[in-house]
Amino acid sequence: MNGGQHGAGGAGHGRHHHDRHQDRRRPDREDDRRDSRGRQRSAARSRGERSASRQAPGQRAKRTDPARTAAFDVLREVDESDAYANLVLPPLLADRRIRGRDAGFATELTYGTLRMRGRYDAILADCVDRPLDELDPAVLDVLRLGTHQLLGMRVPSHAAVSETVALARGNVGTGPAQFVNAVLRRVSEAGPQEWLERITAGAADELAALAAVESHPLWIARSLREALAGHGRDPGEIGALLAADNAAPRVTLVARPGLADVSDDDAWHDADLVPGRWAPTALVLDGNDPGTVPAVRDGRAGVQDEGSQLVTLALAGVPLGETAGGRPERWLDLCAGPGGKSALLAALAAQREATLVANEIQPHRARLVERALAAIPDGVVEEVRIGDGRDVGTDEPGAYDRVLVDAPCTGLGALRRRPESRWRRTPADLATLTGLQRELLGSALDAVRPGGVVAYVTCSPVLAETQLVVTDVLRRRDDVERLDTPQAVRSVLRTAPDGTTPDLPLPSGDSARDDVQLWPHVHGTDAMHLTLLRRR
Ligand SMILES: C[S@@+](CC[C@H](N)C(=O)[O-])C[C@H]1O[C@@H](n2cnc3c(N)ncnc32)[C@H](O)[C@@H]1O
Numbered sequence: 343m344n345g346g347q348h349g350a351g352g353a354g355h356g357r358h359h360h361d362r363h364q365d366r367r368r369p370d371r372e373d374d375r376r377d378s379r380g381r382q383r384s385a386a387r388s389r390g391e392r393s394a395s396r397q398a399p400g401q402r403a404k405r406t407d408p409a410r411t412a413a414f415d416v417l418r419e420v421d422e423s424d425a426y427a428n429l430v431l432p433p434l435l436a437d438r439r440i441r442g443r444d445a446g447f448a449t450e451l452t453y454g455t456l457r458m459r460g461r462y463d464a465i466l467a468d469c470v471d472r473p474l475d476e477l478d479p480a481v482l483d484v485l486r487l488g489t490h491q492l493l494g495m496r497v498p499s500h501a502a503v504s505e506t507v508a509l510a511r512g513n514v515g516t517g518p519a520q521f522v523n524a525v526l527r528r529v530s531e532a533g534p535q536e537w538l539e540r541i542t543a544g545a546a547d548e549l550a551a552l553a554a555v556e557s558h559p560l561w562i563a564r565s566l567r568e569a570l571a572g573h574g575r576d577p578g579e580i581g582a583l584l585a586a587d588n589a590a591p592r593v594t595l596v597a598r599p600g601l602a603d604v605s606d607d608d609a610w611h612d613a614d615l616v617p618g619r620w621a622p623t624a625l626v627l628d629g630n631d632p633g634t635v636p637a638v639r640d641g642r643a644g645v646q647d648e649g650s651q652l653v654t655l656a657l658a659g660v661p662l663g664e665t666a667g668g669r670p671e672r673w674l675d676l677c678a679g680p681g682g683k684s685a686l687l688a689a690l691a692a693q694r695e696a697t698l699v700a701n702e703i704q705p706h707r708a709r710l711v712e713r714a715l716a717a718i719p720d721g722v723v724e725e726v727r728i729g730d731g732r733d734v735g736t737d738e739p740g741a742y743d744r745v746l747v748d749a750p751c752t753g754l755g756a757l758r759r760r761p762e763s764r765w766r767r768t769p770a771d772l773a774t775l776t777g778l779q780r781e782l783l784g785s786a787l788d789a790v791r792p793g794g795v796v797a798y799v800t801c802s803p804v805l806a807e808t809q810l811v812v813t814d815v816l817r818r819r820d821d822v823e824r825l826d827t828p829q830a831v832r833s834v835l836r837t838a839p840d841g842t843t844p845d846l847p848l849p850s851g852d853s854a855r856d857d858v859q860l861w862p863h864v865h866g867t868d869a870m871h872l873t874l875l876r877r878r
Contacts, residue, residue: 406512407505408440409448410487414509416452417483420762427456427762455483455490456761457588460557462489464541469528481518484510488526493537499530549580556584561769562754569803569869573859574849583869586862587757587764593627594618594648595638596682598689601717602642609637619866620844621651622836623686641717646682647756649860649867653799654683655834656858656872657746658690660825663793663876671696671743672724676731676786679707681714683748683799688718696743700726701734732781735788743794745786749779751800751807755869758862772806779811787815787822787877795825796875803859803869812857812873825874827858 419425431452435445466485488506491497503526511519538555545551553563567580602609613635618624637643673691678684678700688698702708708728715723752771757764786796800807816822828848835843857873
């Protein structure tokens with residue numbers, strides 16, 4: 343994604359050539375007006391009508407690069423308004439008509455800076471003579487942006503420094519710009535590898551070094567290492583896990599069964615799709631914007647991580663203790679918003695002549711569930727309900743055959759999706775969430791009839807939100823049995839054309855468990871957790 347004319351030459355080499363080729367065909371593109379140092383030249387200047395050196399210094403100071411300014415503005419909004427970068431950046435680029443390679447550069451600069459903030463702060467702490475939290479937050483953001491250009495995007499040093507100083511001058515003032523200049527010059531004195539060695543050497547211990555290098559808060563690195571061990575894996579995998587959080591995932595689609603057929607050209611148009619690794623419903627999209635895929639637009643398909651698909655398929659497929667006695671099964675999604683799993687459940691329910699109730703506490707998220715269910719045939723969805731899932735067990739005891747509890751959680755298993763989320767979470771969130779998780783699971787168990795099943799799901803592997811919640815809830819009741827969740831997940835894996843199913847790596851032998859924990863560095867999915875339980 344790195345724009346060549348910003349002087350960047352990063353990882354996406356193939357893409358880079360593609361862009362250059364496109365530019366050759368369209369020499370009028372505004373991003374062609376970048377000089378070899380990555381500076382944006384005005385159209386007038388490109389035509390040689392006026393040179394910057396003839397402008398008054400004040401005028402010159404105001405003309406900062408739109409792509410860098412966009413990245414700076416998004417970072418400030420993320421910091422000041424708790425905004426999500428992936429929701430703020432695309433409309434901002436559209437409003438400012440930043441397109442093509444400039445948009446690619448702004449995107450890589452924004453997400454890369456947010457994701458690698460921990461590493462860059464460790465480097466900046468070495469170059470600044472006071473604690474970073476004493477700096478003006480806007481100045482700190484400018485320094486992070488400059489550091490990412492220097493060490494993460496391979497923008498030539500002179501361009502990264504001078505353009506970032508111009509950004510500082512235009513947005514935070516001349517004094518701070520001089521400070522930015524001095525600090526970035528120090529950053530540019532060593533290359534990426536040397537900086538990694540320096541921050542590793544300066545760290546308190548091995549985990550602190552990994553957390554800094556792989557840009558995670560230390561408490562998260564610690565929780566994830568504990569989670570690896572607790573779920574039967576080698577805690578030494580922590581480096582690979584943290585590194586996997588720093589790789590943006592490819593877009594995975596779900597072809598909702600009975601609604602979208604993989605061989606139906608009309609559904610997929612010219613989308614470049616390959617089958618997913620694990621779930622029979624998963625398709626990996628290569629390159630295209632999912633919004634252009636007809637089946638995604640009309641709700642026959644959706645964007646959904648393959649781990650989310652697997653846990654949903656496993657709940658729908660696991661045998662009940664006894665059948666529903668001839669009546670259609672009733673399914674419940676207790677925490678449904680924004681509706682990805684509800685839509686897959688509803689498509690499966692339609693094939694099995696079951697019905698679904700989707701419950702969500704937040705009205706605006708309940709509306710998203712309704713939208714996600716747009717393509718489901720009439721009669722399958724009983725209701726999209728706005729309510730507190732904690733009340734369902736008391737209000738409707740034993741009313742359902744299958745219940746999904748996709749509990750609100752820290753999301754520490756999906757850090758690769760939201761570049762800023764790791765910096766937002768605090769250990770205090772965990773205490774609030776785990777109480778709610780226990781209550782929701784208890785309510786779900788009350789809401790299933792004897793023989794009915796409950797899937798407890800989180801997009802976090804953290805032990806306090808997964809194993810400890812389940813153990814604690816089950817300790818208080820004697821009417822629930824744990825099911826063989828690995829077996830349930832294996833039984834829904836895709837079958838290849840040659841009749842084989844993939845071998846899902848899960849702990850075995852002494853480490854074997856009756857729940858399933860997926861991992862980005864092992865399975866290429868979010869770190870989804872699934873425990874299947876059956877009411878006796
Ligand atoms: C992890 S998300 C569910 C994601 C959803 N299953 C999907 O696949 O799209 C958890 C949801 O639970 C909702 N929630 C939080 N507290 C709740 C409660 N007490 N009762 C019901 N829903 C709740 C949140 O608003 C959030 O939408």
